[in-house]
Amino acid sequence: MSLKHQTTCRMREWRDERRAREADRAGGTRPRRIRKKAGQIPEEIGPPNGFTLLPWLLMGMGAFSHLLQGKTSNPWIAGAGLLAFNSLYIAVVFRAFDKKLRTAPATLWSLGALAALTIALAAGYGGSWLTFFPLLGLATGAVVRGRVLGPIGLGLSTLAGVIGGLKEGWGAANIAYGTFLSVMVTAAILSLAETVRELRAAREELARSAVEKERLRFSRDLHDLLGHTLSVIVVKAEATRRLAPRDLDAALGQVADIESVGRQALTEIREAVTGYREGSLATELDRARDLLDAAGIEAVVRQSGPPLDPQSAALLGWVVRESATNVVRHSGAGRCEIEVTGTAERTRLTITDDGRGTGEDTPGSGLTGLTERLATAGGSLTSGPGPRAGFRVTAELPVTETDRIPA
Structure with missing residues (x-):
């Protein structure tokens, strides 16, 4: 990137920041481009949130349908279990998208309760209730990070396969695969989304730091340039005033020096603005x-x-x-x-x-x-x-x- 292009970008950032401050002071709305740069308008699509994982609850419609049709024994217990599962699932996935809430003890306890309820419902009813294991995998992948993710995902998939095999035979083996896939893919996608957000925040911080450094350089250059130049002009003007009554030619020489210093100052200030000046x-x-x-x-x-x-x-x-x-x-x-x-x-x-x-x-x-x-x-x-x-x-x-x- 050329120095001229860098200077143009910096001046544009200064102008945008000034407009943003003016809009904030006036109580108005920032221009769309500035709101977009500030993250108030998403560049393409917004970051994932808890609503992203809600449509997957439709996987439990089979169990809900059997419950309405009276094909499930102990319907009151099954209904209460279904309601508790949905409530815990929604609470866990919404807390999973906040870093502090995700690692909070309440979230981990809720995930543990969700796992226990899933095991109980799947072991008690089998059939379509086994599909709650992949939903548990989605919630687990949204919450768990780091090295423990693999063992937890593998253990959860094995448990789903064992319970599915006992209840439905080999035909339920795909439940284990779906559970493992739900855990790992969800964790990978959400980790990638978090990394993108962190990189975007780091990029904005670097841009702000670059602007602050450029402001500091510019203020220093102006201080050094104008302080010296104005001092020279003052000294030359005083010399001109002293010489004018007795030596007009010498006074005119001092005036010529003042003109030269002024022209040189204009050149140096332009160079300081564009960042080209080297002493x-x-x-x-x-x-x-x-x-x-x-x-x-x-x-x-x-x-x-x-x-x-x-x-x-x-x-x-x-x-x-x-x-x-x-x-x-x-x-x-x-x-x-x-x-x-x-x-x-x-x-x-x-x-x-x-x-x-x-x-x-x-x-x-x-x-x-x-x-x-x-x-x-x-x-x-x-x-x-x-x-x-x-x-x-x-x-x-x-x-x-x-x-x-x-x-």
Whole structure:
């Protein structure tokens, strides 16, 4: 999937979520496509439920017909048994489609009672009453899961075959087969349906997580981009105001710089929106030097060590941009040193100023976001008072194996 397609999908998800929130606040109905994605409208057919297994009760119509025709001895006992069987069957199959209810003791006790009643009716009356064994198999397959399913299904089928053989002879052998098939097929189908629901829920959770990550990336990029850019524009505007009365050409140069910075900011914001933007350490060092010089702060930049991979250079470029902006806005410094050193194992960026010793290190600030970014890449970022005075920011990143391969 291309990056452009991913961006389009993310923007569509943001739009759908916004419309859903607006509909919820207004008390209206969500659009059909959003309700479908949220599971409020089934994609094709709804998930199976207790009603799915109710039509199989028609298998007991033979026993009910014999009861009405008076072909069953002790009709009152048989009628009570039939009513109890149907009640227990309905209760068990409806509880089977809720995971918590399915494993509850009440459900297991009801299934046990259903099994005892089935055995009693089949052994007492035989004939069409033997068809209750496959119904018991359906209820068992709906409730039982795991390794015990096979032994239980086999034992239940054997019991059905023995009782059927004693009551009806070899002609009732198909009851055993039907019982085993009911247990295993029902359990397989319902397990598959549960797996599909879990996978669908996991997919929705991953989509929500991806949207949240993209929102976080976008907010960080905007903070870093606009904070730096607006600081540069403010500094350039102040310089223009100071120079205009005595040096018009220099003031016009500052105005041209403001125009250039504004155009560059527009480009970077567009790139941030589409996810294409990758910073450059060298570019950010040049911009930081220009920003500090325009603010009247002496800038000293030193760089040594092996070349960096694009990802590491981009991360350190963000640190340079944020730190230089903080120096101009908060420190009141007269000198700022930016040093990049690299070894075979790690690359370190240190930014030190001689200002008031205050920096943007509060929770939720730009440096906090940069700390999270570097931690994701296996690096670290620390900030605090400098060794003598002022403020220091130190960022470290590990050198990957590919970086050690000579070009």
